[in-house]
Amino acid sequence: MTTVINTPPNNTEDSGSNLVAVLILVIIIIAGAVLFYIYGLPMIQNYQNPTDTTNINVTIPPTPEIPVTPTTP
Secondary structure, three states: OOOOOOOOOOOOOOOOHHHHHHHHHHHHHHHHHHHHHHHHHHHHHHHHOOOOOOOOOOOOOOOOOOOOOOOOO
16 A cells, blocks of 8 residues: 655745835834934034033122221220
């Protein structure tokens, strides 16, 4: 008696996992570009043009003149 082993053929159909991976990669690239434009470019522009002209104006009110009277013992 002969033994017959039926092996299923290789599945050559695409399951769509490559498409999902490409879509996730595209979303990550778009998110990275948006974050770069929001945070990266302003940081680079501020680094090239430093604005270190901080002026602090402090006004101290004048002390009143108190006359000193000599005391005699």
